[in-house]
Amino acid sequence: MRDASPAKTYALHIGVIALLFALNFVLPDYHQGLFARIMALAVFAMGYNLLFGYVGLLSL
Numbered sequence: 001m002r003d004a005s006p007a008k009t010y011a012l013h014i015g016v017i018a019l020l021f022a023l024n025f026v027l028p029d030y031h032q033g034l035f036a037r038i039m040a041l042a043v044f045a046m047g048y049n050l051l052f053g054y055v056g057l058l059s060l
Contacts, residue, residue, distance in 0.1 A: 024032060051057045 023035065027035065
């Protein structure tokens with residue numbers, strides 16, 4: 001995506017967000033809860049990566 005125009009990049013992001021939003025209405029309740037838990041843990045993992053990788057914070 002290095003040579004992609006900003007419009008294509010924005011369209012891709014909007015498409016992914018729309019797909020994730022639509023999954024809320026399609027998936028059964030169990031899978032909605034599982035998906036929400038996976039997304040929450042993904043946010044935690046990104047924060048953990050930022051703290052320990054980029055910032056170098058070693059103690060919590």
